[in-house]
Amino acid sequence: MSTLVELIETGASRAPADKVAVRAGEHGERALAWGELLRGARGIATRLRDAGVERGDRVGIWMDKSPAAVQAIVGTLLAGAAYVPLDPRSPWRRSRSIAQDCGMRALVTDEGHLGTLAELLEGWAPRLVLADAKPDALAGALERLPSAPPQATLAEACATPPGELPRPAPDDLAYILYTSGSTGTPKGVVHTHASGSAFTRWVLDRFAIVENDVFSSHAPFHFDLSILDLYAALGAGATVHLIGSTEAMLAAYLVRQVPAWGITVWYSVPSILVAMLDSGGLETKGFGNVRLLFFAGEVFPTPQLRRLRRALPEVALFNLFGPTETNVCTYYEVPPTIPDEWTAPISIGRACEHMETFVLDDDGHEVAPGVEGTLWAKGGNLMRGYWNDPERTAATLKPDPRGRPGLAYCTGDRVVVLPDGNYEFRGRRDHQVKTRGYRVELGEVESALAAHPEVLEAVVVPVPDPRLGHRLMASVQPRSGLQPTPAALRTYCAQRLPIYMVPEKIEVLEALPRTSTGKVDRQELGKRWTTGGSA
Secondary structure, eight states: OOSHHHHHHHHHHHSOTTSEEEEESTTSOEEEEHHHHHHHHHHHHHHHHHTTOOTTOEEEEESOSSHHHHHHHHHHHHTTOEEEEOOTTSOHHHHHHHHHHTTOSEEEEEGGGGGGHHHHTTTOOOEEEEESOOHHHHHHHHHTSOSSOOOEEEOOOOOOOGGGSOOOOTTSEEEEEEEOOTTSSOEEEEEEHHHHHHHHHHHHHHTTOOTTOEEEEOSOTTSTHHHHHHHHHHHHTOEEEEOOTTGGGOHHHHHHHHHHHTOOEEEEOHHHHHHHHHTSOHHHHOOTTOOEEEEOSSOOOHHHHHHHHHHOTTSEEEEEEOOGGGSOOEEEEOOSOOOTTOOSOOOOBEEOTTEEEEEEOTTSOBOOTTOEEEEEEEETTOOOEETTOHHHHHHHEEEOTTSOSSEEEEEEEEEEEOTTSOEEEEEESSSEEEETTEEEEHHHHHHHHHTSTTEEEEEEEEEEETTTEEEEEEEEEEOTTOOOOHHHHHHHHHTTSOGGGSOSEEEEOSSOOBOTTSSBOHHHHHHHHHTTOOO
């Protein structure tokens, strides 16, 4: 199983054709059996190939989270191409910039998003494949497109055996996930079939995933947490239940529905679990048949984790750690009890069995236990690099600094090696923070604010929050004689950034505080927000 296609084929061989592979909806009413999933995916693959998509081309997925979107993802892989999930809830300008950055050859969408195609496709003419829609819907949508519409076709179920489609190689591109970039432009993290399948095989083997498991899919497809629940389920011949973006935030609803859905493997950011503890009744109602609970993406506040541990004594809890660039590089199993006097953040554990991690000080030497340093990772999970950004790739993906064979990735995470060999996370070495489970470069938010015609300079400060990781607060200095309102600036950001990146509060200052060297005094701004001195 050196490619994701082989992994999916293996899973399909373990599952009867009429067994549900992917489902969604309160009662699982939107569902695809394994046979239906593969026939639809082959139809999409065939249409992509007919449209000129070749091995290694990039294909955008412009769809809400749905069984049809999973078909589109699998179909793209079967066509030998790499999929790039676009977030339909983000501003279309951001999605279009991503599409243009990676040179998308084609776009797979559905009837529900035809109304936004005109804006998305302005100045860009990819091949279009329409999944889960009727012919008249496609014709109507094309009439509303710019004067030079792209070639478009409807996807249809196809019984073509996988062997008649191109077989991707392990080193071929599989997917590109765009994350927040410090220059104001999202950066594309490139993963191959080898890195995606290596990570999935580890999950399958380490956690003994079986055909009878039912995975939650809480994260959106453009978020790296989705790789685990989607491919582990497909690779095992199991079932994955898709949770939409709205219902994913309804804590009480999830507590009620997880048992009804028969979920056995749950994976999410800690903040939703905290909400389920606070308002969802998780402590009194339990978590149904869940046997494995994974969390990642942000620090889990220890008091709330202690509550979760006590509420679910029979469930195996695991803290999975690693940036998008590594899938997951370390993990830690939460012990059966967390003493009341334990206040430090839970450990991020040690390297996954097929990975290698090490910690270096600022001089490039390995640190002793108890000494803080920067975490490095190497092994099969590593990305190929950043799309169209060789300088950034070379700055973080380097020959092993210890002189050993192979490339290693500098995560930028500051950790301490504990006496037992596990790691304690101490924070980031740059201006990258986590909020609501998402990794955000403060520079991207600042660039969006600074692009406002009335803003001279903008600074975003992360304020620690025990539930969300950080709240983003912004201070701006307007251009001379101008006075933009905080409400107008937030609206401006919301048109250019995903909602989780829009600052919660914005203050407009006559002048930003400066250090003696003339730089913006970020520490002073941080004090203003944390002491409540700002508006």
